[in-house]
Amino acid sequence: MEKLAGKIANFKNTKNHCWSRYIIDTAVKNxxxxxxxxxxxxxxEENTFLKNWTYYDLQQKIKYxxxxxxxxxxxxxxxxxxARCSKCGHIHRSYEKKEWRPSQDQFICQSCGHKENADINAAKNIATxxxxxxIKEQLEKQEREQRNQKYIS
Known part of the structure; x- marks a missing residue:
């Protein structure tokens, strides 16, 4: 088991070095x-298991x-x-989740109807x-609109 665990760790480490190098080379090229x-x-910090998570390790390699x-x-x-629509900017609240995240991989904006893979939608937001x-400004805007709706009703 230890030998197999070592091979898995080496594989993950090698792949993360390859992917991080690819990302940096692409960033330099562009x-x-x-x-x-x-x-x-x-x-x-909260979870020692996740500290060894391959995505966290990949981020650290990209960073350096x-x-x-x-x-x-x-x-x-x-x-x-x-929760933010990468097309119109509307931010969906958790209580609406069944509508805007009908499954783990789907995002459907309840404001403009934009449909996209949930991970791609989130990645576009993160890259903005x-x-x-x-996001802070949009949340404030939506809260103002919601308060105004209450006054009108």
Whole structure:
């Protein structure tokens, strides 16, 4: 078991080095100055199992390779990234989840009707410059609209 576990760990490590190198090479080729990713650090601090999670390891490899090439790495708060429509910007609340996330892989915007793979939708949001500020402003706008609806009703 230990020998097999070692082989699995080596395989994951090698793959993460390959994928991180590919990502950085692509960023350099396209003159990308910033890479944005979900901040998974809190997850790792809370759960030692997830600290060894392959995605967290991949992020760390991307980060150090990006810094070697002078590429800035920004870790964003993932809150609402998967609940925001990448097309119109509407943010769906958890109580509506059955409608906008009918399955793990589907996203359907209840505002504009945009349909997309949920992971691709979230990735587009995460890649959007200043997404945390955009989300904050959209939430405030939607709260104002909701308050105004209550006054009108």
């Amino acid at each position: 003159k990308c100055g910033v890479i944005q990713m979900e901040d998974l650090s809190g997850i790792a 390779k990006a810094e070697e090439k002078g590429i800035k790495v920004v870790f964003i708060d993932p809150s609402y990234a998967s 410059p200043n997404i945390e500020q955009i």
